[in-house]
Amino acid sequence: MLKALLARMRQGYRTKPFPYEPPQMPERFAGLPELAAGCAEGCAACADACPTEAIRRAADGSPELDLGRCLFCRRCERACASGHVAFTRQHDLAAFTREGLVRRPGMGYSHVLQPDDGIRRLIGRSLKIRQVSAGGCAACELDVNVLNTLAWDMGRFGIQMVASPRHADCILVTGPVSRNMLLALRKTWDAVPRPGFVIACGTCAISGGIYAGSPQVCDGVTDILKPDLYVPGCPPHPAVLLEALIRFMGRRLRND
Amino acid sequence: MSQQPFLLLGNPGAASLERLPLLPFEEFRELLLHAVRDRGMRVSAFFAWEARGGRRLVAALSDDTAGRVCLTSAPAPERYACLTREAAAFHWFERELHEETGIVPEGHPWLKPIRFCSGRDGEEPAVTDYFRLHGHAAHEVAVGPVHAGVIEPGHFRFQCLGEDVHTLEISLGYQHRGVERMLVGGPSKRTPFVMETIAGDSSAAYAGAYCGLLEALDEDAGVSPRDAQIRLLAWELERIANHIGDLGALAGDVAFLQTAAFCGRIRGDFLNLTAAICGNRFGRGLVTPGGVGWKVDEMLADRLLRALDTNAADLSHALELMFEAPSVLDRLENTGTVTDGQARDIGLVGVAARACGLRRDVRVTHPYGPYGALSLSPATVRTGDVFARATVRRLELTASLELARGALRQLAGDELSKAAGRAPRVCRPSTIAVSLAEAWRGEVCQVAITDGQGRFERLKVVDPSFHNWFGLALALRNGQISDFPICNKSFNLSYCGHDL
Structure with missing residues (x-):
C-alpha cells in the first residue's frame, strides 16, 4: 500500500493542459500545409512525388492539396524546388465536409466550431462513440485509445467509447473499409440510434489512403456513410483528434 | 542447376533465381519434413509463385543454429499429401495456399480459408463450418468481428462445457486489404507506405525488413554507421512502447489500475521520443532504403537520452508495483x-515462443544491420503462461532500454563515422531475396522475387501473428472464457498483419 502511494506521488498529476491550452506538437510534426501560388510552367514535381495523388496543380496552375488523401509524408515538400509546399505544426486539421479538406494557396484557418445548433444541443456535453476498425492498420485505433489515458483524458469532456452501438451517438470509422468489413460496418451503423453521426478518422477512412484502388477495399467510408466529421492524418495525432471531437461538439475551450 | 537441396542465404540475402533449387516434389516434401521435424528448422515462409516455367511452391526455412535462411522450391502439384499432419508448423501456410491457389493438401485436418478473400459471390468472412461440441452441457459463444473495445476486427468461437473452454476457433480476414497484390510490380513510390502499414504498430520493423530486401537486391547499397544506429533506436523504441502498452493492458485486465494508468501514459512518452525524431509517433518515414529519413544530431541525441532516462525511471516503478502484487501474479500464473512442445510444433515466434523457453529472436539468430555487432541473448522464460509472456516483455524492456541508450550515446558522441550511406538504386533482375526482422511481436519475413526488369513479381510477407494466432487458440484450451482477455492481451497479435 505504502509503495502504491509513493508511486502515485512520484508519477504525479500528468493530464495535459491541452485542449485548454494549445498543444505541444513535436518539432518535426507535419501539420496543416501552407501552399503558395506561382508555380513554374509545367512543373509537377509535387504530384510526381506524392504516393496517393493528394496534391496536384489546379486549373489555374496553383497547387491544391487534399488532406483527405494526404499521408503527411512530406514528399511534396521535399520535391518542390521553390518551396511552395510547407507543412506547419498547426494541429487543427479536421473539417465538417469533404471539400473542407482541400487546401489552396492563401487559405487562412480558424478553429471552426460545429455550425449546427441542433447537433450542438444533442451532443455538446456528451458524445458516446462506437469505434469500428475496417481494415485499419492499428495505428489509428491505438491513437484513438490513447485519448482514454490520463494524459489526454477525453472523459473530462463527456466523450466516451462505448461497447454497444445502441449506446452510441456516433460511429468512428478507421481504415479503408475492407470488403470483408463492409457488412459488419453497415450492421453496426444500423444499430446506432438516430440521429447518429459518422466520423471518418484517418486518411484511409476518408479516401482509402495508401490502399485506395485496391480491389479488396472500398476507398474509405466517405461514399458509404457520408461522414459528419473528417479527421485526416496517418494516423491523426491524438491532439488532432481530440481537437476535432471537441469542435464537433461545438465547444470552445480556449481563445486562439 | 544447383546440386544442393537448399539455397543458403544470410539475412538479408539475395541470389540469382537460377540458384534456387527446383526439386522433384516428393524430394521437396521429404526435405521440408526432415528439416522441420529432425533438424529443428522453422517455417518462415511457404507459398506459391507463378514462375514463367509454371507454378512453383517455394519454402523459406530458418536455421536458427547456423543463422541462415534455407530456400528451396518444387513444381506445384494440384494435389499432394499434406505436410501438416507430419509437421504442424505448416498448418496455417497450407490453408493459405489452398485459399489462394486451390491446390489441395490432401489429408489436411482443417482445410478452411484463413482470410475469405477469394471474391467469390456469397463468401462472407467467418461464415463457415466450425468445430462443434454436442450434448446438453455444451454451448457456444461467438464474439466479434466488432469487439467491445477499440480494437481490430476478428471472430472468435468458443466451444464450452459450462465455464470451461474446450476449444477456441479463430476466424480472421476482416482486415484483408490485398497487400501482396499491391506490392507486385514495385518497388514504386507507394511500396514503402504499404510496407509501413501492413501492421501499423510495427512500422519501423516492417520498413527495416523492406530496406533489407532492397539493400540485398542492390550490391552497391550501404547504410552509414550513424544511420544504422538511428535505425536501431527506431526499432527498439517501437519495441519499448508496445511492450509497455501490453503490460499496461494486462494490468488493466486484472483490474490493477495503477500500473494500467501509468503505463498508458508512459507508452505515450516513448512514442513521443519517436515523434521527436521523425514527427510521427509510429515512426513513419523514419527507416528508409539506404538509411533514415531524419537525422539525429548530437544535441537531439543528448535530449532524447535524458528523456529516455526519466521515462525509464517512471516505468520501472510502475512495473515493480505490478510484478510485486500477489493478486496480479496469482491471476497471471498458470493461466x-x-x-514448449506445442510451441515448437506449431512454430511460435517472438515473445510467445520465448515465453515457452525457445531461443527464437531474429536479432540473435539471424542478426541484421547494427545487431551484428552486439552480443545479445534472447530473453526466455520456461512456463509458457500469461505470466511468462508478461515477464519476457519486462525483461526485454530492460534490454531494449539499454540498446536504445547505447545507440543514443553513440549518436551524442562524435566517434561514429560521418560517412554517407548509399541508397539502393536498382533491383537486380531475376533474383530471389529474403529479409527477416524481429518486430516486437516476433519475426517479420519478406521474400521478394524479381522479374527480368527488376520489378517485384512476387513479394511474400509473413507477419509474426501468422504463426502465433493458433498459439492463442491452444492457450485457451481447458481454460475459462474469463481467461480470454488476459490470454489475448498476453499474445496481442495483429489482425491486419495476418490478414494482409
Whole structure:
C-alpha cells in the first residue's frame, strides 16, 4: 500500500493542459500545409512525388492539396524546388465536409466550431462513440485509445467509447473499409440510434489512403456513410483528434 | 542447376533465381519434413509463385543454429499429401495456399480459408463450418468481428462445457486489404507506405525488413554507421512502447489500475521520443532504403537520452508495483499455458515462443544491420503462461532500454563515422531475396522475387501473428472464457498483419 502511494506521488498529476491550452506538437510534426501560388510552367514535381495523388496543380496552375488523401509524408515538400509546399505544426486539421479538406494557396484557418445548433444541443456535453476498425492498420485505433489515458483524458469532456452501438451517438470509422468489413460496418451503423453521426478518422477512412484502388477495399467510408466529421492524418495525432471531437461538439475551450 | 537441396542465404540475402533449387516434389516434401521435424528448422515462409516455367511452391526455412535462411522450391502439384499432419508448423501456410491457389493438401485436418478473400459471390468472412461440441452441457459463444473495445476486427468461437473452454476457433480476414497484390510490380513510390502499414504498430520493423530486401537486391547499397544506429533506436523504441502498452493492458485486465494508468501514459512518452525524431509517433518515414529519413544530431541525441532516462525511471516503478502484487501474479500464473512442445510444433515466434523457453529472436539468430555487432541473448522464460509472456516483455524492456541508450550515446558522441550511406538504386533482375526482422511481436519475413526488369513479381510477407494466432487458440484450451482477455492481451497479435 505504502509503495502504491509513493508511486502515485512520484508519477504525479500528468493530464495535459491541452485542449485548454494549445498543444505541444513535436518539432518535426507535419501539420496543416501552407501552399503558395506561382508555380513554374509545367512543373509537377509535387504530384510526381506524392504516393496517393493528394496534391496536384489546379486549373489555374496553383497547387491544391487534399488532406483527405494526404499521408503527411512530406514528399511534396521535399520535391518542390521553390518551396511552395510547407507543412506547419498547426494541429487543427479536421473539417465538417469533404471539400473542407482541400487546401489552396492563401487559405487562412480558424478553429471552426460545429455550425449546427441542433447537433450542438444533442451532443455538446456528451458524445458516446462506437469505434469500428475496417481494415485499419492499428495505428489509428491505438491513437484513438490513447485519448482514454490520463494524459489526454477525453472523459473530462463527456466523450466516451462505448461497447454497444445502441449506446452510441456516433460511429468512428478507421481504415479503408475492407470488403470483408463492409457488412459488419453497415450492421453496426444500423444499430446506432438516430440521429447518429459518422466520423471518418484517418486518411484511409476518408479516401482509402495508401490502399485506395485496391480491389479488396472500398476507398474509405466517405461514399458509404457520408461522414459528419473528417479527421485526416496517418494516423491523426491524438491532439488532432481530440481537437476535432471537441469542435464537433461545438465547444470552445480556449481563445486562439 | 544447383546440386544442393537448399539455397543458403544470410539475412538479408539475395541470389540469382537460377540458384534456387527446383526439386522433384516428393524430394521437396521429404526435405521440408526432415528439416522441420529432425533438424529443428522453422517455417518462415511457404507459398506459391507463378514462375514463367509454371507454378512453383517455394519454402523459406530458418536455421536458427547456423543463422541462415534455407530456400528451396518444387513444381506445384494440384494435389499432394499434406505436410501438416507430419509437421504442424505448416498448418496455417497450407490453408493459405489452398485459399489462394486451390491446390489441395490432401489429408489436411482443417482445410478452411484463413482470410475469405477469394471474391467469390456469397463468401462472407467467418461464415463457415466450425468445430462443434454436442450434448446438453455444451454451448457456444461467438464474439466479434466488432469487439467491445477499440480494437481490430476478428471472430472468435468458443466451444464450452459450462465455464470451461474446450476449444477456441479463430476466424480472421476482416482486415484483408490485398497487400501482396499491391506490392507486385514495385518497388514504386507507394511500396514503402504499404510496407509501413501492413501492421501499423510495427512500422519501423516492417520498413527495416523492406530496406533489407532492397539493400540485398542492390550490391552497391550501404547504410552509414550513424544511420544504422538511428535505425536501431527506431526499432527498439517501437519495441519499448508496445511492450509497455501490453503490460499496461494486462494490468488493466486484472483490474490493477495503477500500473494500467501509468503505463498508458508512459507508452505515450516513448512514442513521443519517436515523434521527436521523425514527427510521427509510429515512426513513419523514419527507416528508409539506404538509411533514415531524419537525422539525429548530437544535441537531439543528448535530449532524447535524458528523456529516455526519466521515462525509464517512471516505468520501472510502475512495473515493480505490478510484478510485486500477489493478486496480479496469482491471476497471471498458470493461466493460458502453451507447452514448449506445442510451441515448437506449431512454430511460435517472438515473445510467445520465448515465453515457452525457445531461443527464437531474429536479432540473435539471424542478426541484421547494427545487431551484428552486439552480443545479445534472447530473453526466455520456461512456463509458457500469461505470466511468462508478461515477464519476457519486462525483461526485454530492460534490454531494449539499454540498446536504445547505447545507440543514443553513440549518436551524442562524435566517434561514429560521418560517412554517407548509399541508397539502393536498382533491383537486380531475376533474383530471389529474403529479409527477416524481429518486430516486437516476433519475426517479420519478406521474400521478394524479381522479374527480368527488376520489378517485384512476387513479394511474400509473413507477419509474426501468422504463426502465433493458433498459439492463442491452444492457450485457451481447458481454460475459462474469463481467461480470454488476459490470454489475448498476453499474445496481442495483429489482425491486419495476418490478414494482409
